[in-house]
Amino acid sequence: MAKTSPAQFVQQVRQEARKVSWPTRKETTVSTLMVFVMVAFASVFFFVVDQLLAFGVKLIFGVGG
Template sequence: MAKTNPAQFMREVRQEASKVTWPTRKETMVSTAMVFVMVIVSAIFFFLVDQILAFGVKLIFGLGG
């Protein structure tokens, strides 16, 4: 692996960073909101599945009231 000096490395990093297409503020906010929505939907789904499975186990084994 070829070694590069720190100055050359920094130049290459700046060059690559300039190629990046950064998201706009609106895109970031929409993406963040969608993540929160999906987290909430997933939490509700897994809660319901857990409740159904718990009910089934109680029904099968006669545990609890």
């Protein structure tokens, strides 16, 4: 692999950075809200599954908090 000088490297990085399409403020806000909604749904889902499994263990073995 050919070595690149620091100046060439910086030039290449700038060229690649110009190709990046950044999301709009609205897209960022919507994506952030969707992440929070999905985290909330996942939290509730895993809480319910954990409670059901704990109930099943307690029912079958008579142990558990």
